[in-house]
Amino acid sequence: MQRWQQxxxxxxxxxxxxxxGLWGFTSTGGALPWAKRSAKALQxxxxxxxxxxxxxxxxxxxxxxxxxxxxxLEFGGAVALLVVLGIGLYVYVxxxxxxxxxxxxxx
Numbered sequence: 455m456q457r458w459q460q461x462x463x464x465x466x467x468x469x470x471x472x473x474x475g476l477w478g479f480t481s482t483g484g485a486l487p488w489a490k491r492s493a494k495a496l497q498x499x500x501x502x503x504x505x506x507x508x509x510x511x512x513x514x515x516x517x518x519x520x521x522x523x524x525x526x527l528e529f530g531g532a533v534a535l536l537v538v539l540g541i542g543l544y545v546y547v548x549x550x551x552x553x554x555x556x557x558x559x560x561x
Contacts, residue, residue, distance in 0.1 A: 479485075
């Protein structure tokens with residue numbers, strides 16, 4: 455396939471995707487409904503609470519649906535898994551010098 459055909463096909467695909475996105479955006483009313491919902495959610499959140507995420511008197515603030523839905527154990531497990539994964543990646547990169555395969559040997 456020649457280069458101009460590849461670029462032409464890519465531009466055609468880009469034009470089709472742009473047209474479909476523009477049609478979807480205008481048929482749903484644009485950004486206005488989303489902006490109104492977002493503003494209401496933000497205002498409701500400000501009225502319901504606010505303050506620091508970490509307050510030593512209260513602990514760590516967790517989102518309402520997680521706390522009220524009784525999913526604190528699952529949330530804690532996910533946080534612990536991410537912490538262990540982060541520490542593991544840190545140790546791996548420190549010990550072997552990275553992911554590129556040209557790292558230093560183990561100490």
